[in-house]
Amino acid sequence: MIKVGILGANGRMGRVLIEAAHAHNKTALGFASVRANSSFIGMDAGELAGIARQHISVSEISSDTIEHADVLIDFTLPEALGQNLRLAVDAQKPIVIGTTGLNKDQLNMIDEAAKYIPVVFAANYSVGINLMLNLVKQAATVMGNDADIEIIEGHHRFKKDSPSGTAMAIGHSIADSLGRDLDKCAIYGREGVSDERRRETIGFATVRAGDIVGDHTALFATLGERLEITHKASSRLTFANGALTASCWIKEQAKGLYSMQDVLGLV
Structure with a gap:
């Protein structure tokens, strides 16, 4: 032991x-x-x-x-x-x-x-999330140059850091696969009227509510279809x-x- x-x-x-x-x-x-x-x-x-x-x-x-x-x-x-x-x-x-x-x-x-x-x-020790980090790399390689990429995460109301460490890990996995610098291409909030979304950006959306343990989605969206890779932790x-x-x-x-x-x- x-x-x-x-x-x-x-x-x-x-x-x-x-x-x-x-x-x-x-x-x-x-x-x-x-x-x-x-x-x-x-x-x-x-x-x-x-x-x-x-x-x-x-x-x-x-x-x-x-x-x-x-x-x-x-x-x-x-x-x-x-x-x-x-x-x-x-x-x-x-x-x-x-x-x-x-x-x-x-x-x-x-x-x-x-x-x-x-x-x-590690930002996250769940087996499913670590498999997700591999899956988003594959999705980025196939769809990343044509798709708008967004990462949506939700946690309980007491969590202090935002975006979550897991969301950032997902972002880095995607950015690395596409040869992008996440520090330069990440968008952490949108408000008001802005220019058209730039394809090379990776957006982050954060939810803090109730007792959500941890929800993470990587969204790859083109004008004709979208792929969502999602992990939800219940405990x-x-x-x-x-x-x-x-x-x-x-x-x-x-x-x-x-x-x-x-x-x-x-x-």
Whole structure:
């Protein structure tokens, strides 16, 4: 059994990860950590996640804490990433990162950490989404030069970053297939009267409402037809189980930066 350490255990994904690790046939919970001075410190991790007692107390993240796990899983906030990576590197622990909304400096931190430890970093750990990333590449190759391309995504009302990390990953997959620079061709909003849509642009539309777990559609539309490739997640367990699959896989890898596509053998 691979012992996983859950960082940010009190978050929406953190709680689901505890539940998934308990049910998984190849993993066990090593520790569950929260930020310093959190009111959840000392609580049983199972009770925090709403499942059976795990007899593991929620603790503050520290160099001592992470010695209880073989692999770390980080679905926390961007501002916590630097400390978590430093602890992982110092302890030589592989880490699976699902935090989104990262800026260029934070992405560089991941690149730097991967020089010393194995790192899996993905915008989305669902198997279906990672298959979708391959499908949109194929669609872009066949239709991309003739079609208008739009990416529509929806998440719950509490999600902070927009567009979602998954939507951006879909955009990058399409842009790379077409030899375009997404930073230059992306359109993130339309308002008022504008010129005719330019074919080379890739549009993004964002929905934030209710408890939507995660909906993503890549739309390729010509004047005569349209192709829609859609993925809808109905449970966060989809992402948690994917992260656990990545944790089992990364345990056996050399230092370096990997994606969920690597984990699933899609590249």
